[in-house]
Amino acid sequence: xxxxxxxxxxxxxLLEGGRPVSPVARTAVVAAIVDNPWAGQGFVDDLxxxxxxxxxxxxxxxxxxxxxxxxxxxxxxxxxxxxxxxxEIEHGSALIHTLKFGDHFRKxxxxxxLLPAVEKRGPxxxxxxxxxxxxxxxxxxxxxxxxxxxxADAPHPGExxxxxxxxxxxxxxxxxxxxxxxx
Amino acid sequence: MTATTTAARSSRDPxxxxxxxxxxxxxxxxVDEVLEEGGAxxxxxxxxxxxxxxxxxxxxxxAPLSDLSAATSEVAPLLAKLLTDRxxxxxxxxxxxxxxxxxxxxxxxxxIEHAGALIxxxxxxxxxxxxxxxxxxxxxSDSRADAGSDLRVPLWHKRQAATRSHYQSLDVHLADxxxxxxxxxxxxxxxGPRPHSRIGDRTTDVPVDSxxxxxxxx
Numbered sequence: 001x002x003x004x005x006x007x008x009x010x011x012x013x014l015l016e017g018g019r020p021v022s023p024v025a026r027t028a029v030v031a032a033i034v035d036n037p038w039a040g041q042g043f044v045d046d047l048x049x050x051x052x053x054x055x056x057x058x059x060x061x062x063x064x065x066x067x068x069x070x071x072x073x074x075x076x077x078x079x080x081x082x083x084x085x086x087x088e089i090e091h092g093s094a095l096i097h098t099l100k101f102g103d104h105f106r107k108x109x110x111x112x113x114l115l116p117a118v119e120k121r122g123p124x125x126x127x128x129x130x131x132x133x134x135x136x137x138x139x140x141x142x143x144x145x146x147x148x149x150x151x152a153d154a155p156h157p158g159e160x161x162x163x164x165x166x167x168x169x170x171x172x173x174x175x176x177x178x179x180x181x182x183x
Numbered sequence: 184m185t186a187t188t189t190a191a192r193s194s195r196d197p198x199x200x201x202x203x204x205x206x207x208x209x210x211x212x213x214v215d216e217v218l219e220e221g222g223a224x225x226x227x228x229x230x231x232x233x234x235x236x237x238x239x240x241x242x243x244x245x246a247p248l249s250d251l252s253a254a255t256s257e258v259a260p261l262l263a264k265l266l267t268d269r270x271x272x273x274x275x276x277x278x279x280x281x282x283x284x285x286x287x288x289x290x291x292x293x294x295i296e297h298a299g300a301l302i303x304x305x306x307x308x309x310x311x312x313x314x315x316x317x318x319x320x321x322x323x324s325d326s327r328a329d330a331g332s333d334l335r336v337p338l339w340h341k342r343q344a345a346t347r348s349h350y351q352s353l354d355v356h357l358a359d360x361x362x363x364x365x366x367x368x369x370x371x372x373x374x375g376p377r378p379h380s381r382i383g384d385r386t387t388d389v390p391v392d393s394x395x396x397x398x399x400x401x
């Protein structure tokens with residue numbers, strides 16, 4: 001696996017709705033720009049070889065970095081695969097929708113749930129939003145949130161942008177009734 | 184310094200508390216590690232960082248063309264400290280920073296002069312130079328924009344601004360900022376020169392003037 005760039009983003013939200021956020025809401029994203037393992041090969045029926053070559057190594061690269069960037073215990077998480085214009089969305093899904101990839105993050109964060117994800121294809125600089133949910137119970141409504149990202153100059157047509165996101169808490173002023181009150 | 188210690192410290196940072204009381208809504212820190220460029224590995228991976236503060240425009244309720252000095256001296260030093268703290272923590276201290284730049288984007292309800300007030304006076308620039316151990320004038324961009332815009336912020340060498348290898352710029356995406364009555368203030372820094380800088384310098388340039396176009400006159 002060859003990464004061209006690794007981008008880290010840390011967001012600290014101090015005010016929301018005009019009121020202080022306490023504790024400060026932290027979100028961290030780490031994105032790697034890698035070559036699409038199937039670039040230039042036409043339609044590849046069996047993606048397992050490329051998955052084997054890249055997915056686990058990519059998960060191992062990104063997971064400790066997002067934990068380190070967040071800097072405080074993680075409560076919500078998500079992931080993204082943005083495929084350059086010459087690839088299939090299936091190529092991005094192949095890199096992130098395997099246990100080989102996701103287990104690195106789950107293990108590092110002490111998490112148990114499936115990672116919510118965005119998968120899309122677009123030009124370099126495409127805007128995308130990474131969904132995040134609670135790390136041990138995806139039904140916890142306070143932690144449903146998303147984070148906007150735009151990386152200029154990525155992904156190129158033969159590349160895939162793969163990202164992990166972690167958040168320190170639920171939404172800054174979360175105050176919706178829990179799901180259980182409606183069941 | 185790690186992000187962990189920065190996060191722990193920020194919970195009791197009096198500068199952060201003061202800035203929040205003045206309407207600091209968000210702080211964003213980004214790091215771009217460029218490992219490869221032009222198909223070849225960078226000789227030493229360059230790290231470009233940005234720190235962005237989104238704060239209420241101190242002059243949002245003032246009449247147009249009002250005096251800017253009081254709020255400038257109050258707000259700009261706080262932002263210089265918070266932003267350079269994040270650049271230093273991210274890149275590993277002033278010794279690891281070779282180039283810098285700055286920017287401000289005022290929301291649609293403000294004057295372009297409001298953006299300039301927060302970055303173009305000694306209350307911001309002198310502190311940024313001091314904290315990052317630089318001497319050069321800090322290059323910049325400023326604009327007025329709606330939330331969600333993108334900005335490319337220039338950087339040059341922090342002690343020798345004319346060092347050509349360090350001319351570079353950094354893309355910044357301002358998601359959900361600045362709102363109409365806000366200003367986004369940005370400080371950027373880089374660990375080194377462009378990945379494969381090789382366009383010479385003033386010391387190696389041959390004399391060049393318009394005679395190089397000889398024979399192509401209309």
